[in-house]
Amino acid sequence: DAGVTQSPTHLIKTRGQQVTLRCSPKSGHDTVSWYQQALGQGPQFIFQYYEEEERQRGNFPDRFSGHQFPNYSSELNVNALLLGDSALYLCASSLVGTPNTEAFFGQGTRLTVV
Amino acid sequence: SQQGEEDPQALSIQEGENATMNCSYKTSINNLQWYRQNSGRGLVHLILIRSNEREKHSGRLRVTLDTSKKSSSLLITASRAADTASYFCATADTGRRALTFGSGTRLQVQP
Numbered sequence: 001d002a003g004v005t006q007s008p009t010h011l012i013k014t015r016g017q018q019v020t021l022r023c024s025p026k027s028g029h030d031t032v033s034w035y036q037q038a039l040g041q042g043p044q045f046i047f048q049y050y051e052e053e054e055r056q057r058g059n060f061p062d063r064f065s066g067h068q069f070p071n072y073s074s075e076l077n078v079n080a081l082l083l084g085d086s087a088l089y090l091c092a093s094s095l096v097g098t099p100n101t102e103a104f105f106g107q108g109t110r111l112t113v114v
Numbered sequence: 115s116q117q118g119e120e121d122p123q124a125l126s127i128q129e130g131e132n133a134t135m136n137c138s139y140k141t142s143i144n145n146l147q148w149y150r151q152n153s154g155r156g157l158v159h160l161i162l163i164r165s166n167e168r169e170k171h172s173g174r175l176r177v178t179l180d181t182s183k184k185s186s187s188l189l190i191t192a193s194r195a196a197d198t199a200s201y202f203c204a205t206a207d208t209g210r211r212a213l214t215f216g217s218g219t220r221l222q223v224q225p
């Protein structure tokens with residue numbers, strides 16, 4: 001049973017460019033959440049998708065957008081990249097209606113903006 | 115913004131010793147979870163404790179939760195060099211879907 005998979009593993013982009021990160025949830029999960037983790041910090045919630053809609057959003061600008069596909073996979077898009085967007089981006093999957101169960105995380109995408 | 119703080123920020127112990135990490139949070143929660151992270155990679159779930167539970171065990175892990183003090187502790191007994199990692203607490207707040215993480219404790223276990 002595959003867990004949460006993210007691609008790519010590493011990415012280097014130039015300031016001002018746009019980036020798309022991808023996530024496939026754990027089999028049987030229907031909800032995908034995205035987190036940003038700056039170096040030395042804990043992950044910060046970006047947003048969550050369920051039934052192809054954004055259900056909740058953290059304190060991130062509109063440059064951060066996402067999408068969920070019918071197969072529950074998800075993309076995170078970041079426009080007009082800033083140096084401060086350099087971070088590890090983590091995807092987590094879970095099953096809706098099960099608030100007291102764990103979320104499963106992928107290995108992350110390390111984004112470096114130069 | 116971070117939900118709360120882990121304490122200590124860093125901890126260095128010898129193999130075989132116990133490691134205790136503390137976590138504080140600010141809001142009402144459904145549950146509190148502890149995760150481990152090796153070298154800035156993905157998070158591995160360790161244990162979940164519900165808001166109506168006070169203590170939970172899993173192998174060498176013991177977690178306590180005090181909702182009146184809005185705090186939790188993670189105890190790792192008989193630590194091993196392989197336990198070297200960063201440990202994060204995360205809360206699932208009442209009425210919210212997101213996990214809110216603390217800033218983490220970096221644990222170093224010396225062989």
